[in-house]
Amino acid sequence: MTRRKLEENFFRVLMLLSIIIVAGSFFLIVGTIFIKGVPFMNLDMITKIPGGGFYIGKEGGVLNAIIGSLYVAGGATILGLLISIPVAIYINMYLGSRNVVANSLRIAFDVLFGIPSIVYGAFGFLIMVYFGIKASLLGGIVAVTLLVIPILVRTLDEVILTVPKELRDASLALGATRWEMSKVVLRQIRPGIFTAILLSFGRAIGDVASVLFTAGFSDNIPTSLHQPAATLPLAIFFQLGSPVEEVQGRAYASALILTIVVLIITVLSSWLAKRFSKNKIQ
Amino acid sequence: MTNNPHISVQHLNVSIGNNDILKDITINIPNKKVISIIGPSGCGKTTLLKSFNRLLDDTPDVKITGKVLVDGEDIYDPKAEVTHIRKKMGLLSQRPYPLPMSIYDNVAYGPRLHGRPKKVELDELVETQLKATGLWNEVKDRLHAPATRLSIGQQQRLCLARGLAVEPEIILGDESTSALDPVSTSIIEDLFIHLKQKYTIVLVTHILRQARRVSDYIIFVYMGKIIEFGPTEELLLNPQKELTKEYVKGFIS
Numbered sequence: 001m002t003r004r005k006l007e008e009n010f011f012r013v014l015m016l017l018s019i020i021i022v023a024g025s026f027f028l029i030v031g032t033i034f035i036k037g038v039p040f041m042n043l044d045m046i047t048k049i050p051g052g053g054f055y056i057g058k059e060g061g062v063l064n065a066i067i068g069s070l071y072v073a074g075g076a077t078i079l080g081l082l083i084s085i086p087v088a089i090y091i092n093m094y095l096g097s098r099n100v101v102a103n104s105l106r107i108a109f110d111v112l113f114g115i116p117s118i119v120y121g122a123f124g125f126l127i128m129v130y131f132g133i134k135a136s137l138l139g140g141i142v143a144v145t146l147l148v149i150p151i152l153v154r155t156l157d158e159v160i161l162t163v164p165k166e167l168r169d170a171s172l173a174l175g176a177t178r179w180e181m182s183k184v185v186l187r188q189i190r191p192g193i194f195t196a197i198l199l200s201f202g203r204a205i206g207d208v209a210s211v212l213f214t215a216g217f218s219d220n221i222p223t224s225l226h227q228p229a230a231t232l233p234l235a236i237f238f239q240l241g242s243p244v245e246e247v248q249g250r251a252y253a254s255a256l257i258l259t260i261v262v263l264i265i266t267v268l269s270s271w272l273a274k275r276f277s278k279n280k281i282q
Numbered sequence: 283m284t285n286n287p288h289i290s291v292q293h294l295n296v297s298i299g300n301n302d303i304l305k306d307i308t309i310n311i312p313n314k315k316v317i318s319i320i321g322p323s324g325c326g327k328t329t330l331l332k333s334f335n336r337l338l339d340d341t342p343d344v345k346i347t348g349k350v351l352v353d354g355e356d357i358y359d360p361k362a363e364v365t366h367i368r369k370k371m372g373l374l375s376q377r378p379y380p381l382p383m384s385i386y387d388n389v390a391y392g393p394r395l396h397g398r399p400k401k402v403e404l405d406e407l408v409e410t411q412l413k414a415t416g417l418w419n420e421v422k423d424r425l426h427a428p429a430t431r432l433s434i435g436q437q438q439r440l441c442l443a444r445g446l447a448v449e450p451e452i453i454l455g456d457e458s459t460s461a462l463d464p465v466s467t468s469i470i471e472d473l474f475i476h477l478k479q480k481y482t483i484v485l486v487t488h489i490l491r492q493a494r495r496v497s498d499y500i501i502f503v504y505m506g507k508i509i510e511f512g513p514t515e516e517l518l519l520n521p522q523k524e525l526t527k528e529y530v531k532g533f534i535s
Contacts, residue, residue: 098342166379170339170441174392174448175369188382 008047033259037252045176045253048220055238059244062254067221068229069135072211073204076144077152081193081198083145084152085186091153092160093182106157117175118209120147125213129227138225147210148200155199159192160185191273198269202262208233232258287351288313288452288482289334294348298341303329305506307348314473316483318493318514320501322534323447327486330503331454335371336364336485353451369396370420372445372481374458378437380429380446388429388440392448399419411443415473435466442473453477459492471496490530494518502526 001009045061047091054060087105095102109180133139163185170180186193208231216228217238232254287310296304303422304326311317319327332338333350334359337523349356357367369392381388389408393399407427412418417439421432429440438458445453455474459467474483474496487493493500493514500517502510510517510526522525529535 033486096340096342164379166377167381168377169373170375170379171381171391173335173337173368173371173373173454174395175365176395177365180395182383272531 003008030259033252035254036249037254037256040246040253041256045059045250046257049221054219055244055247057244062230062232062235062250062257064219064221065230065232066253066257067138068215069205069219069258069261071229071232072140072144072215072223073201075141076148076204077197077200079141079145080152081197082083084149084156084196085193087149088119088156088160089154089182089186091157093178093185095126097127106154109153109157111148111153113280116209117207118212119145121213121274124210128214135214135216135228137215137222137225137229140229141225143210143214144204144207147175147207148204152196152200156192158190159189159196159253162192163188170237182268186194190276194269194273194276198266199263201269205231205258205262205265206233208237232261287311288314288353289484290349290351290354291330292349292351293334294330294350295346296326296333297345301504304333306510309508309511311482311484312479312519314480314482315498316485317499318497319484319486319501319503320488320490320493320529322529323488325503326506327503328456329398331456331484331486334452334454334473335368335373337368337373339364363505369448370450371452372442372448372450374438374442374445374453374455376457377461378434378438378441379407379420380432380437383429385425385429385432385440385496386425388444389447392444393476396448407447411447412440414446414477415439415443417443417471420464433466435462435469437464437469438466439473442470446477452479453481453483455483457486457488459489461485466516467492490518502529503510504529 014095014117015165044059046066047063048059048061049064051058051060070254091102091105093184122137126147127142128134167188168181168185171184177257211231211234215231215234217230217234218228219230220227222229236251236254238259239254242248289311291307291309291311293350294304295302302345307330319330321327329338333346334352334357338344338346346358348358350358352367352370357361381391383391386408389406389411393404393407409418409422411423417436420436421427421440424431426528429437432440438461442453453474459470462470471492475484477483478498485493485497497514499512500510500514501508502517502521502523504525510521512522517526518530521530525534
């Protein structure tokens with residue numbers, strides 16, 4: 001075998017091995033959750049809040065955490081989008097792609113992107129102390145919004161950069177103002193917006209550190225923004241720490257629920273992305 | 283040539299960063315004629331075209347000096363309203379870029395920006411412009427289908443209809459047929475010839491035969507300068523300048 005052929009085969013095997021490691025870990029994780037979680041899975045888990053003695057193995061479910069997580073992740077993603085879309089539009093449509101301020105902002109968001117979520121949690125906690133807010137749904141949403149804004153801005157930014165300049169020119173040439181042109185761009189990137197939502201929601205629903213101090217925990221479903229809210233990752237954390245086998249098993253069942261929620265969001269957003277790409281120009 | 287130029291360019295200089303793209307351009311574009319701008323790649327043809335509707339404004343590090351008068355109005359006057367200037371001109375780019383919406387909405391987009399037309403008026407306008415570009419019979423049954431479903435030649439005609447719908451005076455074409463097949467090219471060329479009754483048409487092209495087929499006048503640009511300007515046949519058959527001669531004969535491209 002020649003050296004070139006050897007090299008070709010070596011790297012092909014290397015690539016295959018890497019894929020096996022990645023795919024293998026994925027199936028191991030899902031498999032573990034499944035095997036350990038399914039025996040403790042029942043209708044009560046998703047339809048009931050924790051009853052008395054739930055944490056020592058008696059009846060109840062984690063509906064409080066399911067609803068709490070959906071509220072926090074949904075609220076943070078919506079609030080995050082309302083802030084991120086104008087930022088991304090301003091950076092690209094008003095400052096221009098090679099503008100110094102725009103590029104400084106991009107670097108700033110990249111730095112924010114890399115900050116660990118506990119820092120957002122601590123920062124959110126400080127804000128709450130300052131305004132005298134107790135651990136609540138509102139506090140959780142604010143902290144998680146801070147966490148997802150860099151993700152949303154950078155994702156939208158990347159998507160907007162793929163819009164051909166000619167499409168923007170086409171709209172401007174018809175006499176559109178910058179904002180009217182931006183609306184055309186937003187239409188064009190609708191599928192990308194759903195990708196951003198998916199990434200943001202996935203990060204938001206799975207994060208523990210940012211909600212630890214800010215959202216608190218409660219066995220009840222919050223009925224107002226000022227009540228504390230349980231979240232699935234925290235519910236998993238608490239149950240996993242229990243010495244009772246029944247409770248530990250429910251931690252895996254809760255993890256299974258969390259995974260399924262994320263799966264539903266993924267399928268839903270890619271379906272929506274496809275639906276809205278019919279008008280998109282290539 | 284004409285006493286009443288539609289676009290009058292006076293000592294226009296355009297530079298991007300340290301590159302001088304256009305140098306001291308002075309030219310009068312006659313009314314209701316087809317004018318082709320020819321010249322080798324990178325000579326500044328497209329920049330010259332885009333300076334007419336201020337599409338250069340957003341280019342980073344761009345510097346523009348001189349005057350461009352459209353209907354006697356300096357479009358680079360700080361007080362000039364840029365959307366108003368652009369409304370006067372329809373742009374047809376190299377490849378068709380339909381807006382990400384339906385066929386109908388593409389044509390209706392411009393009129394909706396500039397007013398609140400009634401449904402009946404819009405319907406009529408969309409039909410008129412689609413007929414003007416010969417697209418009506420091909421699309422009348424699927425006006426609300428996405429514009430991207432059309433063939434590329436149809437898309438280019440849709441883009442022309444979209445431009446005409448804002449009732450411009452001038453049509454700017456930037457190598458508008460370079461992505462099209464010969465049949466679509468010939469349809470677009472015929473449209474240009476037909477449309478010059480109502481519009482002044484300025485085309486950038488690097489195809490000499492196309493310039494010869496459609497234009498009344500030719501501007502030859504080389505290295506950011508206008509070398510020669512004259513009636514099509516005269517310039518092509520009897521060029522006055524050495525550079526034009528060489529370009530027309532194919533020695534430089």
